[in-house]
């Protein structure tokens with residue numbers, strides 16, 4: 001397939017670098033080139049401090065690069081209203097503010113306006129119904145009236161994905177959605193992400209994780225970061241090799257894939 005026949009990029013980073021704000025000198029990211037196309041589901045992996053969240057913040061139009069260009073949904077950062085662009089990206093992260101006293105249905109509704117607090121006059125009957133449908137799609141139908149603050153970590157993760165989907169984004173960015181989930185919650189979330197990929201052919205997604213076991217079988221691509229630079233990127237089976245993962249995490253790692261899922265253990 002020639003370049004012109006490929007679907008338009010959802011995200012394109014070209015020769016990107018991010019320098020530490022405090023000194024302006026130290027490198028957080030460097031020489032990053034990354035293209036995400038519709039329907040691709042990326043795993044973004046790297047050791048603590050490798051730059052994963054920073055990379056996700058660039059793709060989510062939350063920050064600008066120090067050097068290079070970032071195009072998100074066809075718009076170049078620096079040339080467009082970042083808030084307008086951000087509203088078209090579904091970003092889920094622990095840093096997000098959520099009203100704990102609101103019901104889960106209300107939290108999902110706030111995704112339609114991209115606000116922390118609900119803007120009630122903006123939510124018509126169709127919008128309210130859509131929030132219910134998304135909760136059902138992510139297996140949280142029965143939680144609609146529950147206070148968000150009373151939901152478990154696994155339930156919250158799925159509810160925040162519903163919230164992110166309210167804007168019908170073409171790009172879903174998940175920053176460590178599996179953080180602190182127990183095994184059943186992890187598996188529920190893996191299933192939910194797998195279903196989303198199957199049911200929304202055009203949706204592109206990036207999931208930041210520390211554990212290969214958390215990757216849904218629908219993962220198509222992987223990007224490995226090492227100390228702010230690309231170590232490997234591309235179709236997942238060519239990237240998540242024992243050699244690459246060993247270099248990425250700085251110790252011998254065995255990697256295996258069974259029934260679509262990945263397993264990793266230390267090779268020491």
Ligand SMILES: Nc1ncnc2c1ncn2[C@@H]1O[C@H](COP(=O)(O)OP(=O)(O)OP(=O)(O)O)[C@@H](O)[C@H]1O
Nearest residue numbers: 020021022028046047048049050051052053054055
């Ligand atoms: N605005 C900033 N000012 C100064 N340093 C920063 C800034 N943003 C990130 N860093 C530093 O850049 C590096 C990469 O941070 P980042 O949070 O992107 O890594 P990460 O791979 O997501 O880490 P973790 O797995 O621990 O969450 C870290 O050393 C961090 O301290």
